[in-house]
Structure formats: C-alpha cells, structure tokens
Amino acid sequence: MNVQSNQTQANYIGRFAPSPTGPLHLGSLIAAVASYVDAKSKNGIWVLRMEDLDPPREPPGTADLILDQLYALGIQWDGEVLYQSSRINAYREILKQLSKEELCYPCGCTRLQIKAMGSVYNGSCRNHTVSLHKKFAIRVKTFNNLIGFNDKIQGHHQQNVRKEVGDFIVMRKDSLFAYQLAVVADDSYQKITDVIRGYDLIDSTPRQIHLQKVLGFKTPKYAHIPIILNDKGHKLSKQNFATPIEPTDGNKLIFQSLKYLGQNPPSSIERASTDEQLQWAISNWDIHAIPKLANIRENPKRM
Numbered sequence: 001m002n003v004q005s006n007q008t009q010a011n012y013i014g015r016f017a018p019s020p021t022g023p024l025h026l027g028s029l030i031a032a033v034a035s036y037v038d039a040k041s042k043n044g045i046w047v048l049r050m051e052d053l054d055p056p057r058e059p060p061g062t063a064d065l066i067l068d069q070l071y072a073l074g075i076q077w078d079g080e081v082l083y084q085s086s087r088i089n090a091y092r093e094i095l096k097q098l099s100k101e102e103l104c105y106p107c108g109c110t111r112l113q114i115k116a117m118g119s120v121y122n123g124s125c126r127n128h129t130v131s132l133h134k135k136f137a138i139r140v141k142t143f144n145n146l147i148g149f150n151d152k153i154q155g156h157h158q159q160n161v162r163k164e165v166g167d168f169i170v171m172r173k174d175s176l177f178a179y180q181l182a183v184v185a186d187d188s189y190q191k192i193t194d195v196i197r198g199y200d201l202i203d204s205t206p207r208q209i210h211l212q213k214v215l216g217f218k219t220p221k222y223a224h225i226p227i228i229l230n231d232k233g234h235k236l237s238k239q240n241f242a243t244p245i246e247p248t249d250g251n252k253l254i255f256q257s258l259k260y261l262g263q264n265p266p267s268s269i270e271r272a273s274t275d276e277q278l279q280w281a282i283s284n285w286d287i288h289a290i291p292k293l294a295n296i297r298e299n300p301k302r303m
C-alpha cells in the first residue's frame with residue numbers, strides 16, 4: 001500500500017505511538033485496539049510510530065518485540081513504521097523556527113528550584129541569559145490563555161498552560177528532544193487527523209495544541225480512553241511490572257480489550273480468531289460506548 005500518496009487524501013489517519021521502554025501490556029494494547037478499530041471503522045489509515053527518543057530507557061530489541069506482538073495479534077499497521085530517532089533533523093528545524101520567532105529560551109533551573117516555585121515553572125529564565133557553561137534545557141513560551149478542545153470521549157477539556165504548567169521543556173538538559181515537541185512534529189508530519197490514546201496524556205494535549213498553534217500546524221481530533229489500574233490502583237506499566245501480553249492469549253486479550261472499551265462483544269466471538277474479533281469490532285464499533293472515565297480498575301473476574 002502506498003501510504004505516502006494516500007496520506008494526502010485520507011479523511012482519517014490514526015496512529016499508535018508506543019515508547020519502546022517495555023513490551024506491550026494490556027493497558028497499551030487497549031490503546032492500540034481503540035485507535036486501530038476506530039480508524040478501520042472509518043476506512044481510515046492507521047500508522048505506527050515508534051517513540052524511541054530516550055535510549056537510556058529503551059532495552060535493546062523492545063521496538064521489534066512490540067511490532068511482533070502487534071503482528072501476532074493481527075493488528076496490522078499501514079505503510080512503514082516511523083522511528084522518531086530518524087527525525088532528529090526535523091525536530092532541530094522546529095527548534096530553530098521557535099528560536100527565530102523568539103518563542104523559546106534556555107533555562108538552567110533545577111528540579112528543586114521548580115519545586116520551590118510550586119511545581120509550575122514561573123518563567124524566571126525568560127528574561128535573563130543562562131551561562132552556556134551550565135547545562136540547560138530549552139523551554140517554549142506559553143501565553144496566559146485557556147486552551148480547550150472537545151475530546152471525543154471525555155467531552156470539553158481545557159487548561160491555562162501558563163498558569164497550570166508554565167513555559168514547558170521542548171529540549172531536555174541532556175539534549176534529548178522532549179516528547180511534547182516530537183509528538184507535535186510527527187502528528188503533523190504524518191498528517192494525523194485523529195489521536196486516540198490513554199487518559200494519562202489528556203493534560204499534555206493543551207501543551208500540544210499550544211505548540212501546534214505557534215508552529216502553524218493543524219490540530220487533530222483527540223479522544224482519551226480510560227487507563228487500566230491494577231488491584232493496587234496503579235497504572236499498568238513496566239515500572240509496575242504489568243504482565244507483557246502473550247500472543248498465544250491473543251483472542252482472550254482482544255476480547256478483554258473490547259470489554260474494557262465498553263463494546264460488549266458477544267460471547268460467540270470469545271474463542272474466535274483475533275482477525276474475526278477485530279472484524280466484529282470494526283463492524284460494530286461505537287466510540288460513545290467507551291466509558292467516560294479517567295481510569296478503570298483491572299478486574300480479572302469480570303473479564
């Protein structure tokens with residue numbers, strides 16, 4: 001499939017953008033299933049982007065492992081995988097653009113200093129130069145205004161980024177590009193029209209819309225799905241030792257994911273192949289059935 005030429009015409013381009021810090025677990029799988037099925041239910045394109053911008057946190061081989069897990073479950077992406085590690089020059093250009101427009105500045109403040117500011121960065125480096133002998137991050141200037149969007153699941157969400165977050169980092173002190181800059185650069189580069197991801201990122205969205213506005217990029221539609229908490233109330237994550245998904249449990253996992261997403265899959269497809277289950281989901285998809293919640297407690301008995 002020639003995604004590049006299709007991407008200019010497609011009405012819907014969705015994406016899944018895992019960070020290869022660990023294999024997929026049920027929580028990340030649910031985000032993949034939701035964005036994949038939503039895209040395919042609208043005859044859309046669904047691309048995969050590997051957010052591999054933080055090598056110290058990425059065990060070797062994890063990106064390939066994630067691709068193998070998706071492939072084994074029959075969740076097939078369109079076109080080539082985009083690796084953020086191949087996009088550094090594009091991020092540099094964006095930083096240059098921000099700097100030319102005096103929309104960013106170096107900041108040498110430490111975590112401790114920011115904590116003392118009440119954890120909202122107060123912009124203290126905006127007006128004075130940082131010693132270039134010291135390590136510094138780059139922050140983008142924010143404005144004192146409300147940035148809102150209509151989440152397709154959660155409804156209206158808004159934030160005054162200046163007051164609630166402050167000028168935020170686009171390049172870290174260790175010279176790695178920050179997630180906020182890279183995600184905005186690539187959602188625009190890949191012409192993403194619809195972002196579906198976990199609720200834990202909903203508060204990043206106003207920052208991303210701010211960057212899109214100052215850079216002249218389009219804002220996609222957003223939908224944030226509830227995140228799954230383990231029995232201790234923690235988000236399923238590698239740090240919390242979430243069990244990596246096993247492709248041999250494929251149909252059990254897809255069935256569980258659809259249940260968490262409120263899709264009410266019939267028991268007749270519980271033991272069907274993952275392809276059949278995904279096909280059922282595409283034909284019967286109802287995004288409005290997804291619980292309008294920040295999180296859901298994992299409940300193996302109910303599943």
Ligand code: GLU
Nearest residue numbers: 017018019051183197201
């Ligand atoms: N890479 C992020 C993660 O794995 C997701 C980014 C996004 O969907 O915007 O949590």
